[in-house]
Amino acid sequence: MALRRLRDNAGKTQQQAAEAVGKVRTRIVQLEDGTATASQEDLATLLDFYGITGDERRTVLELGAHARTRQKKRVHVDHLPDSYQRFADLEASASEIDCFETGIIPGLLQSESYLRAILAESEGVWWEQEAVEGRDRLMFREQRQHRILESGDRRILRFVVTEDTLRANLGEPDIMRDQLRHLVALLRSHRDLTIRVLRNDVPGNPSRGRGFWIFGFGDRATPVGFTESPPGPSTYYDEDAVTAAMRRAFYRIWELALSRQESRRLMESILKE
Missing domain, CATH: 3.30.870.10 (Endonuclease Chain A)
Known part of the structure; x- marks a missing residue:
């Protein structure tokens, strides 16, 4: 959900984001809707592509880690x-x-x-x-x-x-x-x-x-x-x-x-x- 906002703020399309991580556009749709999780590498690549740094970058990376490791x-x-x-x-x-x-x-x-x-x-x-x-x-x-x-x-x-x-x-x-x-x-x-x-x-x-x-x-x-x-x-x-x-x-x-x-x-x- 945060990824959609970050992409919009960066002025990037879902297709451009998909190309940045070497995935199909539907994968970006899933990530933005919260129905899929991104690997640490893909998430970092997207944040680089969107120009996200500092506290906001650390927050999103921690959210991603939480989503990947959550067992229940x-x-x-x-x-x-x-x-x-x-x-x-x-x-x-x-x-x-x-x-x-x-x-x-x-x-x-x-x-x-x-x-x-x-x-x-x-x-x-x-x-x-x-x-x-x-x-x-x-x-x-x-x-x-x-x-x-x-x-x-x-x-x-x-x-x-x-x-x-x-x-x-x-x-x-x-x-x-x-x-x-x-x-x-x-x-x-x-x-x-x-x-x-x-x-x-x-x-x-x-x-x-x-x-x-x-x-x-x-x-x-x-x-x-x-x-x-x-x-x-x-x-x-x-x-x-x-x-x-x-x-x-x-x-x-x-x-x-x-x-x-x-x-x-x-x-x-x-x-x-």
């Missing part, structure tokens, strides 16, 4: 440099994304003012004040939104957020109003996107206080689950029993939440308060 699916804890890019690669490759968040609007759905406010709350706590990390996170989030929501690629996007998330106090009332208007606009313009709201008074939430993501890839690969904590590390799950449990939890929450239309009406109602 298991939890993977991400301590690698630029681990956020792994999340973006999964997100961009997925044909189906399910997300439950509590207390915060998911990154893909955040308005610019909301995102800036969230980053401002973290600055000086999770990273140094005025550090480049904050600016990088802002740019990265904006790139993710464009990549997923504006690319024209068809994918199913299902989000559930808790009601308290829509009533958060971010210091200035206009920030949350702008975010609510942004959510309503997204629902109007993206037919494959569904946002549902879980009311505060609804019992039976099997993931109370814990958000998570599930990336589905159809027949191309098995699902991958994801959870994170602010200081890190990020944790990925690809064991069938775990991802199946995460799916059960998501669909239970999905059933408990308001419908797409009811959720939109609630957002519009809060806007008028």
Whole structure:
């Protein structure tokens, strides 16, 4: 999945990549879809061809080694440099994304003012004040939104957020109003996107206080689950029993939440308060 992004950034075609390693184009397709693994030599050759160096090169090589030696699916804890890019690669490759968040609007759905406010709350706590990390996170989030929501690629996007998330106090009332208007606009313009709201008074939430993501890839690969904590590390799950449990939890929450239309009406109602 990361290989597709690296190739695109380098301005190379799949055919050119295949010729660089002496393979047929379908082999590159398999590597980029995650249905095959590359040898250490072929992976290094591709990275040379794409001009990849430094931390990103070490990260990809370590991912390749992990994929080749993995005997069975298991939890993977991400301590690698630029681990956020792994999340973006999964997100961009997925044909189906399910997300439950509590207390915060998911990154893909955040308005610019909301995102800036969230980053401002973290600055000086999770990273140094005025550090480049904050600016990088802002740019990265904006790139993710464009990549997923504006690319024209068809994918199913299902989000559930808790009601308290829509009533958060971010210091200035206009920030949350702008975010609510942004959510309503997204629902109007993206037919494959569904946002549902879980009311505060609804019992039976099997993931109370814990958000998570599930990336589905159809027949191309098995699902991958994801959870994170602010200081890190990020944790990925690809064991069938775990991802199946995460799916059960998501669909239970999905059933408990308001419908797409009811959720939109609630957002519009809060806007008028």
